[in-house]
Amino acid sequence: MSGRLLLLLRRDLALLLLGGRRGGAVLPLLFFLAVAMLFPFAVGPDAPLLARTGGGVIWVAALLAAILPLDRLVEPDLELGMFDQWALRGISEEAIMAVRVLAHWLSFGPPLMLAALPAAGLLGLDGERLRVVEIGLLLGTPGLAALGVMVAALTAGLRGGAALGGLLVIPLAVPLLVFGAGSLATGGESGLAFTAAVSLVLLAITPFAAGAAIRNARS
Amino acid sequence: MQECRLAAFDLACRRGDRVLFRGLSLALGAGAALHVTGANGIGKSSLIRILAGLAPAYAGSVTSEGAIGLVDERPALDPHLPLGKALDFWRAFDRAGADAVDLLGLTNLLDVPVRYLSTGQRKRAALARLIAQEVPLWLLDEPLNGLDVSAVALVEELVAAHCAGGGIAVVASHQPIALPALVALDLAVLAP
Numbered sequence: 001m002s003g004r005l006l007l008l009l010r011r012d013l014a015l016l017l018l019g020g021r022r023g024g025a026v027l028p029l030l031f032f033l034a035v036a037m038l039f040p041f042a043v044g045p046d047a048p049l050l051a052r053t054g055g056g057v058i059w060v061a062a063l064l065a066a067i068l069p070l071d072r073l074v075e076p077d078l079e080l081g082m083f084d085q086w087a088l089r090g091i092s093e094e095a096i097m098a099v100r101v102l103a104h105w106l107s108f109g110p111p112l113m114l115a116a117l118p119a120a121g122l123l124g125l126d127g128e129r130l131r132v133v134e135i136g137l138l139l140g141t142p143g144l145a146a147l148g149v150m151v152a153a154l155t156a157g158l159r160g161g162a163a164l165g166g167l168l169v170i171p172l173a174v175p176l177l178v179f180g181a182g183s184l185a186t187g188g189e190s191g192l193a194f195t196a197a198v199s200l201v202l203l204a205i206t207p208f209a210a211g212a213a214i215r216n217a218r219s
Numbered sequence: 220m221q222e223c224r225l226a227a228f229d230l231a232c233r234r235g236d237r238v239l240f241r242g243l244s245l246a247l248g249a250g251a252a253l254h255v256t257g258a259n260g261i262g263k264s265s266l267i268r269i270l271a272g273l274a275p276a277y278a279g280s281v282t283s284e285g286a287i288g289l290v291d292e293r294p295a296l297d298p299h300l301p302l303g304k305a306l307d308f309w310r311a312f313d314r315a316g317a318d319a320v321d322l323l324g325l326t327n328l329l330d331v332p333v334r335y336l337s338t339g340q341r342k343r344a345a346l347a348r349l350i351a352q353e354v355p356l357w358l359l360d361e362p363l364n365g366l367d368v369s370a371v372a373l374v375e376e377l378v379a380a381h382c383a384g385g386g387i388a389v390v391a392s393h394q395p396i397a398l399p400a401l402v403a404l405d406l407a408v409l410a411p
Contacts, residue, residue, distance in 0.1 A: 011308060080296070081291060081295040084291075089313070
């Protein structure tokens with residue numbers, strides 16, 4: 001069983017990270033950096049203002065970047081009939097979805113944390129703010145990954161599912177954004193702890209919600 | 220080949236608010252081959268999915284013994300991967316021993332990405348995946364679609380060999396298929 005899950009993880013990573021289908025992990029990353037780059041152009045060279053708002057901008061950019069790969073998380077496998085084949089081999093949809101959350105996070109969480117370094121430079125964040133942003137992203141991106149997989153599974157097979165998925169993620173990601181970006185204003189542990197709590201809740205319910213959605217989409 | 224059995228009792232299938240068929244009972248033992256026929260939209264594919272346990276029956280029950288392999292219109296092979304790599308994923312997944320690539324004439328296509336394959340070639344690739352899976356219960360949904368004459372004969376041979384080896388095959392197809400000991404089931408008889 002665990003050997004098969006490793007095979008699944010390897011396939012998911014090859015698809016999501018290296019971009020077997022449509023783009024891979026580079027596109028969301030470039031999008032993230034582009035937002036961080038555009039913001040100073042729009043706001044103007046006011047260094048204190050940029051430093052004060054920069055953390056929030058990084059969070060919004062991260063959230064939007066997490067939406068980009070939504071349409072290739074679940075839908076292509078449903079169209080290919082992969083889920084049927086896995087079901088016949090006795091692999092539960094919950095396990096498949098848990099593996100996919102992990103693969104999705106690996107393909108965008110750590111790269112995003114790396115990209116936050118140049119983004120922080122562009123926005124003129126100081127070391128302390130950067131530390132809070134990085135810890136916040138480490139705690140918040142697993143939740144974003146889980147949310148992405150859950151919404152992708154719920155909207156798979158629907159007409160215009162990708163656009164609908166993007167719209168659904170935004171309100172559901174608000175708690176992560178509030179606590180993640182909010183921890184910058186307070187500079188404190190409490191915001192980060194709440195971010196982690198929201199992430200844990202999303203990680204806990206996603207395999208079951210997404211698995212049920214897949215079974216429902218199949219019949 | 221492990222023990223296998225496939226039985227259905229008083230099955231009914233509904234799509235939307237229409238009942239497609241009802242009162243379907245069947246019992247297949249080792250070596251049996253069933254040809255499900257009927258016009259388009261009569262419920263052949265739905266029956267295959269119900270027998271596979273992938274779709275719920277509106278009424279009735281299905282019992283089966285032995286692992287199930289399914290070939291339908293979707294090949295379940297990653298379109299961007301070369302055929303060899305795409306098949307290797309399932310071979311590793313199934314810890315497969317049998318290799319039907321040569322048999323199905325796919326050797327020259329192993330480097331070609333799956334999305335460039337024709338309908339018939341994809342169908343043959345899906346059959347190669349099924350054979351490597353080494354399961355006793357074969358559920359084939361329109362396995363002859365897009366196949367040329369020689370490939371049809373080859374599929375008939377493969378299914379016949381599978382049944383001769385103690386397996387069960389259920390073939391849903393509007394095309395005639397020649398198999399020894401083939402039982403035909405016309406779904407039109409069961410339409411309400």
